[in-house]
Amino acid sequence: MSRSLKKGPYVDSKLLQKIAKFKPDAAPVIKTWSRASEISPEMVGFTFGVHNGKIFVEVRISEEMVGHRLGEFSPTRKFTRHGGKIQKELEAKAATAGAGVTAAAVAPATKEIKK
Numbered sequence: 001m002s003r004s005l006k007k008g009p010y011v012d013s014k015l016l017q018k019i020a021k022f023k024p025d026a027a028p029v030i031k032t033w034s035r036a037s038e039i040s041p042e043m044v045g046f047t048f049g050v051h052n053g054k055i056f057v058e059v060r061i062s063e064e065m066v067g068h069r070l071g072e073f074s075p076t077r078k079f080t081r082h083g084g085k086i087q088k089e090l091e092a093k094a095a096t097a098g099a100g101v102t103a104a105a106v107a108p109a110t111k112e113i114k115k
Contacts, residue, residue, distance in 0.1 A: 035071030050074035
């Protein structure tokens with residue numbers, strides 16, 4: 001559900017104070033834990049370090065990001081991959097094939113059937 005128009009967009013007041021201290025291009029990375037803050041036009045050109053629960057992910061603000069939240073650009077979960085034992089075997093074969101070993105050396109030799 002969106003925020004009331006009467007209230008306006010939520011931007012952390014401490015974040016606005018930090019922005020007021022610097023110019024957009026010469027500013028250092030501004031660290032913030034305020035993932036819920038909405039990106040306003042004054043933030044364009046700044047680089048924010050948005051905390052994802054473990055590290056600060058650097059996010060450079062552009063005009064297309066205005067209206068979104070800071071937390072949208074700092075993922076909190078790390079996708080590893082799908083698959084189990086079979087997927088690992090396929091990746092191992094692909095790695096050996098890419099390392100200069102021919103596919104004939106990896107695959108077992110087959111006998112030709114004469115008719």
